[in-house]
Amino acid sequence: MKAKIHVTLRKSILDPQGNAIMGALSGLGFDSVSGVRQGKVIELEIAEADEAKAREQIEEMCKKLLANPVMENYEIELVS
Numbered sequence: 001m002k003a004k005i006h007v008t009l010r011k012s013i014l015d016p017q018g019n020a021i022m023g024a025l026s027g028l029g030f031d032s033v034s035g036v037r038q039g040k041v042i043e044l045e046i047a048e049a050d051e052a053k054a055r056e057q058i059e060e061m062c063k064k065l066l067a068n069p070v071m072e073n074y075e076i077e078l079v080s
Helices: 016-027 051-066
Strands: 002-009 039-045 072-079
Touching: 002 051, 051 072
Parallel strands: none
Antiparallel strands: 002 039, 002 072
């Protein structure tokens, strides 16, 4: 089973990289952009056929390593 984990900063956390991207877009003439939040996507393959078990394992991975629960949110997308 394949999984995509989308990790983003919580709304209450300042995003200096997002601000830099927004400034660069403005400098390129894209003035209609009023906000940018950047994040990361982690793709992994897991040897688990049961979707519930796979999700449970990936949740643990996110809590222990892949995301900082104090500063980041994450969403798990499973593809069988």
